[in-house]
Amino acid sequence: GQSLEQPSEVTAVEGAIVQINCTYQTSGFYGLSWYQQHDGGAPTFLSYNALDGLEETGRFSSFLSRSDSYGYLLLQELQMKDSASYFCAVRGSGNTPLVFGKGTRLSVIA
Amino acid sequence: KAGVTQTPRYLIKTRGQQVTLSCSPISGHRSVSWYQQTPGQGLQFLFEYFSETQRNKGNFPGRFSGRQFSNSRSEMNVSTLELGDSALYLCASSLAGGRDTGELFFGEGSRLTVL
Numbered sequence: 196g197q198s199l200e201q202p203s204e205v206t207a208v209e210g211a212i213v214q215i216n217c218t219y220q221t222s223g224f225y226g227l228s229w230y231q232q233h234d235g236g237a238p239t240f241l242s243y244n245a246l247d248g249l250e251e252t253g254r255f256s257s258f259l260s261r262s263d264s265y266g267y268l269l270l271q272e273l274q275m276k277d278s279a280s281y282f283c284a285v286r287g288s289g290n291t292p293l294v295f296g297k298g299t300r301l302s303v304i305a
Numbered sequence: 306k307a308g309v310t311q312t313p314r315y316l317i318k319t320r321g322q323q324v325t326l327s328c329s330p331i332s333g334h335r336s337v338s339w340y341q342q343t344p345g346q347g348l349q350f351l352f353e354y355f356s357e358t359q360r361n362k363g364n365f366p367g368r369f370s371g372r373q374f375s376n377s378r379s380e381m382n383v384s385t386l387e388l389g390d391s392a393l394y395l396c397a398s399s400l401a402g403g404r405d406t407g408e409l410f411f412g413e414g415s416r417l418t419v420l
Contacts, residue, residue: 203345225404226407227407228407228408236413237309237395237411237412237413237414238348238395238397238409238411239411240407240408240409240410242407243406243407243408244407245407282347282348284348284407286404286407289404290360290361291361292338292350292353292360292361292363293338293350293407293409294350295340295347295348295349295350296347297345297346297347298347
């Protein structure tokens with residue numbers, strides 16, 4: 196089976212940097228994805244890592260270490276609109292579904 | 306291009322009833338996945354369909370079923386509803402299950418309340 200662990204809540208100050216960690220256990224590994232979901236909204240895709248290293252997309256970056264079964268999402272220059280839930284998701288192999296963590300609720304405060 | 310459309314958006318049922326939820330994927334997408342979302346539990350995988358075939362099924366009781374039609378539209382059905390089935394049911398589409406990009410496109414969901 197597959198399981199993921201991520202913190203349930205994180206609070207950070209507007210303009211700061213925040214890192215949301217995700218550790219996973221899978222039999223096999225295909226890739227790690229990150230999704231954002233605002234209250235009342237649909238989850239939206241942020242990033243995907245299949246190989247070790249850092250992927251940068253604007254203010255958001257995602258990192259993966261396959262040997263440590265670990266990844267993180269880095270949000271820079273935090274804005275109030277970044278207040279949302281963030282989910283990591285892993286696919287163990289090409290034949291398994293995308294499995295999500297329970298999500299991290301990020302609160303950005305002034 | 307239109308996004309993933311789910312109907313109905315909201316519905317209220319009573320225990321013992323059954324419900325059918327519908328999902329129209331993005332045009333050209335052949336893969337549809339369903340997830341159940343409850344507070345504090347994240348998104349729990351229900352089913353994945355590709356070209357009318359169920360590719361994966363999550364750890365849910367047999368009361369939960371689904372299907373996909375030749376036009377890629379999908380439905381899921383929950384029979385003999387229980388209070389614990391109250392949740393947001395999310396449908397997501399992709400070209401091939403997001404296997405190359407990790408990206409699924411989600412609809413706004415169908416919020417089911419069981420009384």
